Amino acid sequence: MTDDAQTRRDELAATILDMCGRRGVYVAAAESLTGGLLADAFVRIPGASRVFLGSAVTYDIAAKAAVLGVDAGLLAAGGAVQAPVAAQMAAGTARLYGVPGKAGRVIGLSTTGVAGPGPDGDKPAGLVYVGIALPGASGPETSTYELHLGGSREDVRLGTVLHVLRHLSEAMPRIRL
Numbered sequence: 001m002t003d004d005a006q007t008r009r010d011e012l013a014a015t016i017l018d019m020c021g022r023r024g025v026y027v028a029a030a031e032s033l034t035g036g037l038l039a040d041a042f043v044r045i046p047g048a049s050r051v052f053l054g055s056a057v058t059y060d061i062a063a064k065a066a067v068l069g070v071d072a073g074l075l076a077a078g079g080a081v082q083a084p085v086a087a088q089m090a091a092g093t094a095r096l097y098g099v100p101g102k103a104g105r106v107i108g109l110s111t112t113g114v115a116g117p118g119p120d121g122d123k124p125a126g127l128v129y130v131g132i133a134l135p136g137a138s139g140p141e142t143s144t145y146e147l148h149l150g151g152s153r154e155d156v157r158l159g160t161v162l163h164v165l166r167h168l169s170e171a172m173p174r175i176r177l
Helices: 003-023 037-043 061-068 072-078 083-096 153-174
Strands: 026-031 052-057 106-113 127-134 141-148
Touching (some): 003 026, 003 037, 026 037, 026 061, 037 153, 061 072, 061 083, 083 106, 083 127, 106 153, 141 153
Parallel strands (some): 026 106
Antiparallel strands (some): 106 127
């Protein structure tokens, strides 16, 4: 990662943590292809523990179902690399970390995809799905987006983290509790 990308990652994570603190919301993640890098982006920032609750690295398909509650039939039919899985991972994360006093106030993030170096079946390297579950007064609002990233395995993983942080910083104003 270039120094510029590291600086941007840290700035975005710090901004998100500050915005969460001011709004009284928390952040948690479910990571597959990023394998903890998204959590690292947050915990690098001093004081992150005020709003960052944790990350479940659910690399295995069965773990996605057992830990996050992703529909096992959906996983069996289409694998882990698809938008509905990212949505269910994000929503499951918000529920998993919605402990007493925080329930309904947790932003759930998720990453799933193919980091490479080659394809995974019919899914090309660089195909990534991200899920974001935002808390809201009438329940969570979950959205997904698809990325097509190039470069090495590490480029795909790090690029995913930057995209997640950018999307979340843009989505923060939509939180209405």
